[in-house]
Amino acid sequence: MKGPLFYSKILLFGEYGIIEDSKGLSIPYNFYKGTLKVSENPSKEAIKSNESLSRFASYLSQLQKDKPELVSFDLVALKSDVASGMYFDSSIPQGYGVGSSGALVAAMYDKYATDKITVLENLTREKLLKLKTIFSNMESFFHGKSSGLDPLNSYLSLPILINSKDNIEPTGIPSQSLDGKGAVFLIDSGIVGETAPMVTLFMESLKDNGFRKMLKSQFIKYTDSCVDDFLHGDVKSLFANTKKLSKVVLSHFKPMIPEQFHQIWQKGIDTNDYYLKLCGSGGGGYILGFTQDIDKAKESLKDYKLEVVYQF
Structure with a gap:
């Protein structure tokens, strides 16, 4: 099993400020990435990741019970994959501010959410906010309190402009100039x-x-x-x-x-x-x-x- 790749992100501007409604700008950073996998001979890291996924799966099952109107998952498939040793194979450094848990949350939603909002449909502001709320609830497992922006960025793989808590939109950023000095x-x-x-x-x-x-x-x-x-x-x-x-x-x-x-x-x-x-x-x-x-x-x-x- 090898899922799609989910990338790290960089919040260029808005750290801490977005908690208090400042603007923010987050961009995908494709240098680091992660994917869900099952391996015949798991490494120490893979075993550790699988244990963490097992706890995360229990958390998601509770989240579905508590907020059935928000999100539901194919828990049977999720539990069976975790039991088979599924882990998150990731090059994203943890605790580095580049969205390691965000990429994992995006990968889990992509694979197991039923009735999911996909990247291909017309992403209205309502859909973006709903995704952000779902991701915020999912990622709270790792941080205690999450804005949901990291997984959103990783899931959409698009730059995201945060105008305020309730107003976010995908945005274009000026194209890079690879011979630029800045x-x-x-x-x-x-x-x-x-x-x-x-x-x-x-x-x-x-x-x-x-x-x-x-x-x-x-x-x-x-x-x-x-x-x-x-x-x-x-x-x-x-x-x-x-x-x-x-x-x-x-x-x-x-x-x-x-x-x-x-x-x-x-x-x-x-x-x-x-x-x-x-x-x-x-x-x-x-x-x-x-x-x-x-x-x-x-x-x-x-x-x-x-x-x-x-x-x-």
Whole structure:
């Protein structure tokens, strides 16, 4: 058995902000992918994945009982496949902010949901929101609270523009210019990040009046501008706003940035060689970088391996 491939994703803009209704922009990242498989000689990883799928299957069966109007699955087929040793064969690093659980959720929905919304039909806003709600409920098994965006991105394999909680749409992004000097890149922090504790930390911070004010007047404002700039291909304004966003994150989201990156984060702001931001919930995993000159950024960050995800 070998299912279709489901890709990782990168939330370019909107981390944390989308919880409070900022805009967001999420793009598929085809470098990493996963698929459901059964193997004759399972590896240690496959056995571990199968145990996790077994717990997930029980969770989905409960979800169907609790919310029959939302989603139903072919539980007989699912349980039989799990019993045969099915696992998720994935190159997507876990805890890196690139949607490892999202791809798995998308694969499970694609294979086992009955009466599923398919990618081929006319995706109205209602259908997209229904999918997002289903995925949010499914992915909560992994994170405690999920927006459902990662699986949606992986399932549709399209860039998704988040205008607000109840307004999302597939979008086109400016086509890449492969000889362009401008780039979006990833840096591997070498640390696995845990989503749940970071989100809890953010929710705690929201109780503080000053933090809430900063979020609205600065963080969300710059995030929304970055999304608009990126979609309209306004590179000059994009970098001005990304710099402001990078500063705000360094000042107010320090616990989400691994300590050894505080200095190089500041260096980017001071030199304008690159600007860093969180990739997903932070705490480890990947860090996202934006630069107008990828050669300069590589030179400036020569101790780190940069993975280019988009060029313009």
